[in-house]
Amino acid sequence: MNPIVAKLPLIRRPFYQRDVARQKCERALQERDAALCERDAALRERDAALRERDARILEQSRSVPSADMSSGTTKRLICVLCQNRVDSWLPFDLTPSDFRIRLGTIGSNPNRFSCPSCGAIDRERHLCLFLERLRLMEPVRGGSVLHIAPEPRFREYVTSFDLGTYFQGDLSPAHESIQRVDMQQMAFLDASFDMVICNHSLEHVDDVTAAIREMCRVLKPGGRAVCQTPYAARLSTTFEDPLLQSPADRLFFYGQEDHVRQFGADIEQRLRDGGLRGRLVPHEEILPDIDPVAYGVNEKEPFFDFVRD
């Protein structure tokens, strides 16, 4: 046999393999495109549901003259974040489960939820009042702040303090200005920040012990952890169960479909065990002159006053 002909199969084979690989790659791309189409359809569906919910809340707020009547007269309500006077706060469209009512869970006040002018919600307004009264943002001027799951209105307040570094992080970033950050394992060096803000975020994290430890690690000594979270003072130990993690169970037991636990009174100690120093300070101790109705906040929600040791 001609030696050149004898070698032909060997020469052609790599081309054949390349074709197979290309076909495989094309198939994978087609599959990925189909998955993306499916995801887009799901997102469109979710957006439509959210628009429907917002429309319902707006409609409800119109039909309720004011959720904040006192002695028969309507109070003058003011949003501390946008400084606008409003007629009423928009309620949150969710009735707590019997389980949570029985526990007396402390979190948002659903009747004084969002500001109709700027959209800020009660826990952002409350936090702003706490930080202002205690003047806790002043020492952070020119410093570094990590803001987890940043709330748009509260972000404006925080960044008005001329920070040196402001880093926004979220496990599922919804905007290009926000980086992906997993609180359980953060890529920052030790002692990187003067303040870490994770307002109502710890109840979403799978391993909260790791998240608290990480928060402490990335804080400078004396740095502040702003870590408000819903909890039930009547529950001595935080409640979470691996068998109660379906959306319906989470809603019933933990208050929201993406919460993974119900913190109890041990939240204070858990934060200390993670390396923070501090306590829960009642509203009336810091803001005795602030009318919770007029400012649209939950007077039962304390301030989580914690710094790194």
Ligand SMILES: [Zn+2]
């Ligand atoms: Zn407002």
